[in-house]
Amino acid sequence: MLTIKIKPDKGMVDQAGNYPVFLYAYFNGQRFKHSTGEKCSQKQWDKERELASNIVYH
Numbered sequence: 296m297l298t299i300k301i302k303p304d305k306g307m308v309d310q311a312g313n314y315p316v317f318l319y320a321y322f323n324g325q326r327f328k329h330s331t332g333e334k335c336s337q338k339q340w341d342k343e344r345e346l347a348s349n350i351v352y353h
Contacts, residue, residue, distance in 0.1 A: 297322045301345045303335060312336055316347065 298321040303314035313334040320327040335347035 301331070302342075303337070303340055303347075305337070309334065314340075 300319045300321075301316060302319065303316050305314055307315050309315075313336050316331045316333045316335055318329045318331055320329075333347070339347045341348060
């Protein structure tokens with residue numbers, strides 16, 4: 296079964312306090328991690344919906 300999650304990587308905070316957002320795909324016990332190219336602050340991240348709110352996209 297394929298499972299996809301989108302979440303910030305809190306171990307990679309930048310000087311402005313923003314986290315890069317990654318797409319994680321899990322399949323047959325393997326994990327694939329891909330950067331979305333977007334960043335958000337912890338305050339902007341909605342864990343339940345796996346979305347960032349009030350974010351300005353580049």
